[in-house]
Amino acid sequence: LGAMLYHLLAGVPPYNARTATEVIAAAALGKVIPLVEREEGTPLDLVAIVERAMAPVPAKRYPNAGDLADELRRFQTGQLVSAHRYTTAQKVRRWIKKHRAAVTIGSLSVVAFAVTGTLAIRQIVYERDAAQYERTLADTRRQAAEGLIDKMLSDVKVRLVQIGRLDLLANLGSQIREYYATLATIPGGMPSGDVSRMAVAVELIGRAERDSGKTERALKTWTDVRDQVAALVGSDLGDDTLGARAMLARLDFQIGTIYQGRGKIASAIDSYQTARTGFTKVLAQAPNLRQVLLHAGENHDRLGDLLRNDGKVDKSLAEYTQGKQLRHRAMALAADNPSEEVLAVSTSHLKLGSVAQMRGDTKTAFAEYDRALRLRETLLESQPDNVEVQERVIDVQNTLADLQRLTGDDGSAIKTYEMARPLLEGMLHRDPANTSWKRLYGNLLADIGFTLLDDGSFKAGLAELEHAIAVQQDLIARDPTNASWQVDLSRSYTRAGDGHIYLGAVDRGIKTYETALELRRALTANSPKNVPYRRSLAWSYAKLGNAYVHQTELAKAMASHEQALEVRVALVNDSPQHTGFRNELASTEIALGRLIAAKDVKRGAALVRSGVDRARTLVAADPFNQEWKETVTQGLISTAEVAKHAGDLVTRRTALEEAIAIATQTTAAAPHNAQWPVFLAEIHAGIAEISDPQKAAASWRAVRELLEPLAKAGRLYALKKPLLDRARAGR
Structure with a gap:
């Protein structure tokens, strides 16, 4: 702060240095040209304040920013300042001046x-x-x-913000609040200009508190100052209150982020909608306020996110589109280097891509994500040390990698995820306490681990997931009320359960799934209508259902799948356009139908048929998505299994032939994926069971050729090793 005072008064930095290292060295040695030599007319008591604030020995500086602020106020009002030593003549002249x-x-x-x-x-x-x-x-x-x-x-x-240390301001919150509380006690109350200045400062302090994990303090900071600004504005809608009303809308937005983080979605929506109304009224009165346009666009994104999570695709698209329009207006008003506007527009591309992905339009989603990434990488080239831009680049890379994984390109997904790792680890090395970065890092580790599991690297994938769990547990220890962090942790537990199952540790996998289920039940109990919570709950039921099958606990397996079915039917009924919901329902129908067929062939066949038809519709609309094809393939294998119970050889053969065509094509398109060779091997084994000895031998040979390379590389699921043993025995 002392160096900034010096720079502002003298017009040049205090240190004649070219690099950060030289600046630190100069500061340590106290190599500073005296301010009075730079600016001869500077009052000596103000010079003394600056010199004390920049003292090389920390003990000689002001203890904190509050003391420096008090000293500056004494200078403003003509009082003696502690940093300056006054002569007797000076004191007499000041006394005479004060008591003239x-x-x-x-x-x-x-x-x-x-x-x-x-x-x-x-x-x-x-x-x-x-x-x-x-x-x-x-x-x-x-x-x-x-x-x-x-x-x-x-x-x-x-x-x-550029160096990612906004959290440093969090500790100034109490001092700033005390300062403005003192100003409020002056006769006539705090002037309106000071209230507006206070609101700007406190909004920033609240962000620092939130980002450092102090969400309760941030909420109080914002709600208190909002009340003060609202009292100042009252019912005045004149031009003089435009800035204050824009700040009110911004504070409503920030309050909404706290509610959203805690899983209080209804309260978050109320805050965002109040903010939207405020921004709209301000922009109707003054349409060219660039910063208000950007803030309003960000608010539209938040509303769009909540609507998208709730399965309301069209409404979320409308919010994202409005946000993009506002950002383009802001860009048109910007200067030559509108980095803030470029980041904002890139975010709109990211949001629109997520809607396209939800609708099953993978090609458009890839195009939107690529636009977002190119915009942000361009900024990073010109600002390589700006950690805010680095964080935004990582965000797009992770989103792009997620889509690569869904399309079966695990190798590319892992490379894209790994591109983000060194950037993020460098950011955390700079600021280990930054909770936003820590959350991003935990999710990155979980995504890498999950993709490694799909790729057949089970031990490496599980190790990444366990690392992610440790990071996420540390976050929750800081703020147990943060629902978003609990959601992240439950997802990592679920994926770690997959890893244990793949390695053959079924009991441990079930326990890990149950841990995730407990977290998700608690979240859903607190917010029963929350769509993402209900969706994750259905995933836990489905995972447990599949795991119980491996233990031959078929009653438990069917009960779990029935629970998943109930939730997923309701989700699809509420959001019929949500392709993810439809695919997950199809998967549950297929899994449950296959289990039930042993006792109730009619219901089992109906469930499997419904699931296959549902998944086929998804593939027809989006042939790039491998996840939809996986569901169809599993459905056809289950169709053959149900036909086996019914003694229907024709249906059994037809289903397997269709399945082998899909699986062969997809395996060729994703040669590094460890799952598709297993699916293809299962289909060949089914064909071997209904073929003559010569064709059966060829089918078993195909199974061996598919599974042996995976087994040698340690990439074959432990529970599929019996299938390889059958193929080796030719039966």
């Missing part, structure tokens, strides 16, 4: 018998003019100091 009226009256009393009444009147006029001068001087000093503070606040914010 008393000194003048005393002097007049000495010569009262020698002067006329006219002289007395002239002295009164002089005193009036002097008082006016003092007031003007005080106002000028205050305005200059406030301008200095505003400049410092703005500059500090930009610099801290």
